[in-house]
Amino acid sequence: MQFFKYTVIRLALFFVVFLPLVVLLRWPIFTAGLVALLIAFALSYLFLNKLRLAANTDVQKMFNSKGPKKSKQDLDDEAAEDRFLDGEK
Numbered sequence: 001m002q003f004f005k006y007t008v009i010r011l012a013l014f015f016v017v018f019l020p021l022v023v024l025l026r027w028p029i030f031t032a033g034l035v036a037l038l039i040a041f042a043l044s045y046l047f048l049n050k051l052r053l054a055a056n057t058d059v060q061k062m063f064n065s066k067g068p069k070k071s072k073q074d075l076d077d078e079a080a081e082d083r084f085l086d087g088e089k
Contacts, residue, residue: 001058002051002054002055002057002058003055003058003059005055006048006051006052006054007014007023007053007055009044009048010040010041010044010048011052013040013043014037014046015036015040016037017035017036017039017040018032018033018036021035021036022033
């Protein structure tokens with residue numbers, strides 16, 4: 001959940017800078033996008049450190065999870081399949 005909050009806040013920072021540059025100052029979209037990207041990155045790095053670390057922890061947990069555990073039936077089925085395939089050789 002922290003990853004989602006961090007992403008939404010960073011996107012909001014980006015658009016808070018991007019939209020005035022494009023709409024009010026009539027900057028080219030590419031230039032405004034680069035400037036907004038740099039400013040949003042700097043602000044989020046400086047002021048959202050706790051949220052960034054919490055989001056990092058969430059992502060780390062997601063990638064370290066082993067997934068659903070196999071039941072005994074699944075393990076027995078795999079063993080039978082392995083025995084069958086080994087017998088064909």
